Amino acid sequence: MANELHPQAQGIQQLLAAEKRATDKVNAARRRKAKRLRQAKEEAEEEIEKFRKEREEQFQQYLKNNVGTAGDAEKEMDINTKRKIEELNRAAATQMDETVKGVLDIVQDIKPTIHQNYRNLA
The missing domain is CATH 1.20.5 (Single alpha-helices involved in coiled-coils or other helix-helix interfaces)
Incomplete structure (x- = not known):
């Protein structure tokens, strides 16, 4: 009987190890996703700032040319x-x-x- 419990304990240990690996993979995927989201947000903010500067320059040029x-x-x-x-x-x-x-x-x-x-x- 002791032999029978030992293989079960070994199976439980394997299941726990597999669950830990799965949890680690999920956490790593979440970290990668969060990192990609931060990068995308930073890129979007840079693009928005660039667009805002371009539009401001166009507006100032318009004022200079048309309004004085x-x-x-x-x-x-x-x-x-x-x-x-x-x-x-x-x-x-x-x-x-x-x-x-x-x-x-x-x-x-x-x-x-x-x-x-x-x-x-x-």
Whole structure:
């Protein structure tokens, strides 16, 4: 009987060893899977960052080409304002003589008339 138990004990030992090997293989597979997932995540993050940088550069180029900067808009407004002031000064200078003459003619050429509400009571 002792001989019969010994082969069973040996079989149990083999089963336990096989179970341990299987557990080790499953754990190793899980570690490989986790490692692959981390690598895939890192690669995806790198790709996303690269794409984000490209899109940001395209956006900045678009702004530069189509919108300009705030400094450019300010400079353009200053130039336009100075140009309009110069135009108004030129227009005033060319029309000043006529305007002064017209005002003097109105002030100096007095034509007395009776007001429409005046009633002659005499």
